[in-house]
Amino acid sequence: MKRIYLDHNATTPVDPEVLDAMLPFLREAYGNASSVHALGQEARRAVEQARERVAELIHADSSEIVFTSGGTEADNHALRGVMMSARDKAADSRAGASPHLVTSAIEHPAVLNTAQMLEKRGQAVTYVPVDGQARVDADAVVRALRPETRLVSIMLANNEVGTLQPVEAIARQARERGVLVHSDAVQALGRVPVDVRALGVDLLSISSHKIYGPKGVGALFIRKGVRVAPLIHGGHQERRRRGGTENVAGIVGFGRACELSGRMRAESAAREAALRDRLEVAILERIPHARVNGHPRERLPNTLNVAFRFVEGESLLINLDFEGIAVSTGSACSSGDLKPSHVLVAMGIAVEEAHGSLRFSLGRGTTAEEIETTIEALVKVVERVRGMSPMYRDFLKGREAAAGAR
């Protein structure tokens, strides 16, 4: 069976060119980038070249790039590095209160769970709510700022519904007040332009495996002059900002993936957006009681999140998987507790609808034919799963009764 992969927000396949770039560093060029001999120097050169490619993609200076094990580590590094560093004297004099973090209700768990850990350690955190389209209001973020606020962390694009956030406006106003700004751009990179200068952020997290690079590598952009305590203590690697022997092959792959993304992003994004729109229109036309979650325009070009009433997302997902189509869901059932996606809940979507949500995320390899196949399969699968649903049965009966009464 030919598989159709529409889960690119979860991860992307490694581009063959990326793999080719990596292989020598898993074979003959196995040196430690900290070693002085020729093998070590070869690895060092490759790491630094990759650093330049990563920096170039986000318009940073290569000295501002710290390689990490991925987006989650970059987020942890940014939040903990700023919030848990020794309190600076200015902050001490401003207020006796504990350091304060402002973030949003729809951040990735890498940010949210780190924020909760900081709260448990006695720090103050404000979670700014979002509107029904998952947009954070820049003014609400500014209103949440206090004299003791150290950091604002707002994602550039939400991974579940794709809504883009007004990070530029937030950063401008926060920095005027001397507050550092971090953005989790893991899902945005490779899908929309990411320019740390234009955004005006101090810290930015990115990840390799969302842009056709390998898993296990990412980076934190730290603007020159911004002091962030290390998260991983160890050797002198990454200018003492992140200990541990560099993941040379991974970093090289990430660098190559960034280079390819720079070349291919605009064209691919436009193509993906057209296919995504085709999928969206067809779903709304052919499947009743479905609605799109997220912002209609300010959204990642590859992302479509739809809630199907009367059904549960995981059963839709499994049935689509039987047809060879891979998607993801915001339903509760795979999370272990009874709560559906925190993003959909924060948007004010009824819990029973949130349980029936599916996320389609397209990629470079997605074809028009795949989208047509997906539409046909989805129509069939939703009908089949609704056929099992007691709520749908009741809904149809209620409608018949209402029609009969007229």
Added chain:
Amino acid sequence: MEPYSEKVMDHVRNPRNVGEIADPDGVGEVGNPVCGDMMRLGIKVRDNRIVDAKFQTFGCGAAIAVSSMLTEMVIGKTIEEALRISNRMVAEALNGLPPVKMHCSALGEDALRAAIRDYLSRQGCELCVCGELDCPHRQDCEDRRRTREKAHAAAHGHAHGHGEHGDDKHGDDETEEGA
């Protein structure tokens, strides 16, 4: 999450006994859409024996597989035999469920008990809340059920809870979450 067993996938792919019984002798409905799963089970009873069962379920793969498996297990059983079917037995019949999905098996057991209770009340007899037909401690069981329900409501922040999920049984050591 741990993968589903082949058997679970088979029941999701080809669920048995989906639908509504035209003239049921007992109907049980448990769970609610807010919690993410809801099951309705109808049974047909002849001479104290379940001769047919059909389900409708809103829920994840495990919830559908549990519903389907349960109908296969109850058809042909007497009421007394059916009352002895536990959530663990349903999960075992499916060659196990991932730990985070164990609570889905409670949905099946609860729906079955609710359907039997409905059948019995139509016959003019009543099942104790502990699930026994001839329970000598009915008041104690009722008190325990209320305590459970309150705890559940407090834990989930809403009063309607998971339908019958909070029901107590004597010596019940099969927790809902399993994990």
